[in-house]
Amino acid sequence: AGLAGALGLDLGGLLDRPGARLDAPARLGELAARPIQTNGDALELLDELALHLYQLLAGRDFDPASIPEVLALTLGNVGDHGPLTATLTYACRELCPNLDATTDEIRHLLAGLAGRYVPAGPSGAPSRGQAHILPTGRNFYAVDPRAVPSPAAWTVGSGLAREVLARHEQETGAPPQRVAISVWGTSNMRTQGDDIAQILALIGARPRWHAQSRRVEGVDLIPLAELGRPRVDVTVRISGFFRDAFPHVITLIDDAVQAAMHADEPEDQNPLRRQYLADLAGRLADLPPDEAAARAAYRVFGSAPGTYGAGILDLINEGNWTGDGDFTRTFVNWGGYAYSAAEHGTDARDDFRARLGGTQLVLHNQDNREHDILDSDDYLQFFGGMIASVRHLSGTQPLRYFGDTSNPERARVRDLGEETLRVYRSRVVNPKWLSGIRAHGYKGGLEQTATVDYLFGLDATAQVAHDFMYEGVAQAYALDPENQAFLRRSNPWALQAITTRLLEAQGRGLWNPQPETLHDLQNLLVESEGLLEERGETARPSGGGA
Template sequence: EVRRVLEFAATQVVPRLARTTDELDHVLHALTGGFVPAGPSGSPLRGLVNVLPTGRNFYTVDPRAVPSRLAWQTGQAMADSLLRRHLDETGAYPESVGLSVWGTSAMRTSGDDVAEVLALLGVRPEWDEASRRVSRLDVVPLEELGRPRVDVTVRISGFFRDAFPHVVAMLDDAVKLVADLDEPEERNFVRAHTRADLAEHGDQRRATTRIFGSAPGSYGAGILQLVESGNWRDDRDLAEVYTAWGGYAYGRDLDGVPAADDMRANYRRIKVAAKNIDSAEHDIADSDDYFQYHGGMIATVRALTGADPKAYVGDSTTPDAVRTRPLADETARVFRARVVNPRWISAMRRHGYKGAFELAATVDYLFGFDATAGVVHDWMYEKLAAEYVLDADTQEFLRESNPWALHGIVERLHEAARRGLWAEPDPATLEALTEVYLEVEGDLEDRSE
């Protein structure tokens, strides 16, 4: 077995990794009108060695084959992990889970998130043996399921909407299938919520709507623009924008119908707001999308109910060891492992202007998560100030490579203190930050003259 693994590494993995230089070669070849060979998409970290070498014109998955059999196994494990975490913390199953689902993740994993939604609902996909496409959905009996059917509200990205319309319809079918089951409401939360909504407005189609996203042709969650402008006061402002951008219903015969009221009705029930990560190549402080979609969902639920939902991050980077962490724990883990890791900061210095930009962007993303989910503690802000601004080497690098980034970092830290997110900043730290801010502002004014 060891010989077989080593032979595979020597004959397949190493040569494919060695050909990553194809990226530059193929770009130059394409610019001269040459042909770029095609290859599959996906993540090498998920065992997909066939996606290597990179630098090819990749093609995506078959939407009708999502979720795959492997994704179904992972999605079941993720659903079980989430429910076990909630059960351990509260002693009860959540009646409704809110899940952010992205198209890029679906392509990398062939549908882990989609499989998790089906698993929570208690619905099993069946595949056609020849095409490997999902051919039908079967209900898992309550006796076999061993728990209640959990309602799921899905916030899809614009890219998921565009790339996987068939999957959107399939998830909608799964909700209707479960809502129509003749089961006790305390064992079928989807049925219970559907009947409550029917009593409210009498519209069956609205009562089974669980998939929401941006308006047709638009993308994003709107939170980034609000946070960048600073034009917000509290959760209600964040929720209003999140709902305005994401309050459009999708499913069979629902191609982005305005449905803000139905979205609010479903979000009021959310007990767990979840987002999954499937690759170690990036983390929740690496992109604004994480705090926009996940943080925006948390802030919206809090604005609607007056209480925080449980905020979880599902980790399937190792499919055989799926785990669920509280968002606060994941934030602290990422903060220590990367954000203030001297090796990462040193690596960013080697990238000049862009490296400085990444430092500033990381501060922005953490601030956004704190504004929406309240997961950044005072010690983290103190550490950011010490390592990104007041450290002599890093400050000198920022001043020389990208003084606008340094200006933005200090500005964001000041805003955190002003808004009370950084609840009790050290006065000496704030004074030092102010001094740096004034010096950099003067330098930038001199440059503009």
Template sequence: VFDDMLLHVDGWLCEIKDAAIRDGLHVLGQAPDAETEVDLVLAMLRARQLWGGSQSLPGLREALGLVENDSSRGDVDRVEQIARDLVSTCADDDWSTEAVAAAAADHPDEVGEILTFAATEVVPRLRQTSREIDQVLHALDGGFIEAGPSGSPLRGLINVLPTGRNFYSVDPKAVPSQLAFETGRAMADSLVERYLADHGEYPASVGLSVWGTSAMRTSGDDVGEILALLGVAPVWDEMSRRITGVELVPLAELGRPRIDVTIRISGFFRDAFSHVVTMLDDAVRLAADADEPDSDNFVAAHARAALAEHGDARRATTRVFGSRPGTYGAGLLQLIDSKQWRTDDDLAAVYTEWGGYAYGRELDGVAAVDDMRAAYRRIAVAAKNTDTREHDIADSDDYFQFHGGMIATVRSLTGSNPEAYIGDSTRPDAVRTRTLHEETSRVFRARVVNPRWLSAMRRHGYKGAFEMAATVDYLFGYDATTDVVADWMYEQLTEQYVLDETNREFLQQSNPWALHGISERLLEAVERDMWHEPPAELLDELRRVYLDAEGDIEERTES
């Protein structure tokens, strides 16, 4: 047992140490230089490189022999240090051909190919960041700005660089791409395997929040996962690579029951991917119409039960919900900021009123709050995926609004929490599923209270202070909806954000409103018993800083 614990701790430390931490915010027209450039190139070279159509290169660590999912902390540290030494050596000689050849001499051929790729493609494209201001001015002058693809360069899509171009998105009729469907299928397998390990049975229904920005970055990882859970596969046109329809995967090939999926789409996804919304609805109906036993097809089982209840076949298969046509968001940010809420029922009422509109074939935002609530009562797993290391669940209010709101709504409707999972496809070849508690702890340790991140934010003055305050707000929102923030986290936020002398002085000088907001939010957590047992001395100090910040703001306003 002790050996198992040591392995678990080793794996956990490995994840925390290996997390990519942003070293500050992007400044328009400012290209990374020196050590910052080395760090960014290393981060980009972790992923498999998709380049030139059929050409593909492994990640640098993979080429050096690291097996990501089966490596100890020592293996990761050793290979990461080798990779850093190689990149630093090349950078010291400004990525010359001779430096690349010398650095790669004692390593497999693929290492040389990757370093050459970095020297000829990655670094030159990164250094063109300095043209961003010129491009903005050229556009304002009525000049032509060339187009370029969108996506995340940390997922092997180096062709999205250089920045400063008019980026274009994906063809909605080609979502999911074949690669995205394979990634989505791996994510579905990971989710099911995690639930099986945790509960010893298959989840009858999964709730998943789907965003348009993610679909653009990945060409449809989330969509691929939904189809895979349903046991449905896309049919692509060989020439255009567009989706022409969907087909059932035979149960024998699927190897498990078809899992019901309830989908909460964002307003942007609704607007940009209406064709995909229709396809998802078709996929649900296809699975629901299959002549299969309830034990092998949870979609059909739930549809049959709903049909017997109200007799409406269209309502019985409604699984895609979103905000009213022309509106956006989930409503919880406004509610939490107003402080006009007390219980899960308050959160659920707003979440379902805002999101209780049905979408799909013959459905264009029809009011369907009752059907949404019926679908949510079945949810065993509430999931949200992350697809890029460029931000995390404490970087945006949308995470707690959509994912946290789903969890709070299920809890309000059923009296118990669904399993809360975060799917990680930041590396499509090594997807994984974590619980929300695991992901929150990982993000908290790796970024939120990481001195490197705090120091980086302090370089950005007012905006850096705003980012700190926003992080506290988003964690508070997640805790309000999911009870995921532990007392020790609130203590560390208080100690490092408010009471640390260096950070407090920075906030007082750069953005006293941020210091006031952080203190107020932490005190609200105490008042709502979300921070259950704050140390008395710490709480007194927090109240003192809050009152001082309030006085400081009043003086600035009056002057």
């Protein structure tokens, strides 16, 4: 932002519309030595200038006294350097020494193993603007569950909720009534509760914080007149770690659900109350009143107490599935246990099916750019498993939105298909990533295998991959001469696993390959099996596991 300001640019405007035409000052073209015609061109120039600034500082050992010289060499006398100078000074005096202290990771690990003191420090993601957690290598602490969601998380999460509602109305002409969201514990530790804030905002409730401690004392329903829209009926699938780490938050969500269900409001403005009354009068009418009321209010589900995971990865790795029915059975059996203020893991698989069967929109959020949806099996298990279950139980493919809060000030909501395509283009078939991962030898081959496995698994559950994606992966991973030679040399098991998985995608109808590609993969599979036999080895398991 300081660099953009020094050049007379509005960084927010550039980020909002990267493809828009830009009436750029002549000075920008001189700095870039090329025409600057769009906001995207200006953003690219800002990246280049920032890199140049840090390269010059690195050549001067990040000496704060060299900042004026570095700015003059890079920008000349253009603009106000005040904010930029402050940023570079912080980088020299704080960030650089803290990053140089990464050697503390080994030193403190050895100290901990020897029973000696390890300094404490906060957890978080430096790439998300949390530079205060540096240096790494400390005995990190997480977050007070009673302070979740924080006021900052409320700002981000309520913004995400607005983005979701606006996008759904733009695509369908109406706001969503029933939504399901997958929530993890680790991400909410990093964000202090973005997901929880989004859930509360969709319901139409806001946290109530203690003025001094900033702990959450409860929730208040936002009046419909102030809310300006109908409430949303939200079903939450929590991870096992979230269940263990945030019992207070489960109670908080349940309080919001109960308040909404018992609010004296028109049913067309309160889908939670409408569904609650419909369940009491229909699906649960034959049960004792207390049991029926409890089951009609279940909205938070997870794995049974003491258990973890969603079970989908084992199903895919063993090939023991034929369609959405198998994914649904596993997803519900593993995650159909209800949690509330009064219940802790009650078997409620029938209620979970009912909730999923009426879902219109499935959500998941990612809070940083240190990983993506195709380098962890958790996305295909929790997010993909939920999508497949809703599709099977409702008979309709739900809308699938992926929230990106890697920049908390500019939270974005994308369709899952858009996000998959973004990751495919930016990493999966990016020659720079492939070249870099090959430097890691055997582990590089394993990472390639995992990427193919996770693309396959996410497509099997969420139906997001196009034929050209599989074709691109086949050409870049299995059939590219350079990469194939790398795998033959460094990890022949990975070569066989990648080839096998791609052929499985074709066999299951997920991919209709070009005839020559299919022929080449079939031949490669035979060759890879022969290569392993020559080495006296059997195939090792592919990628799996986050």
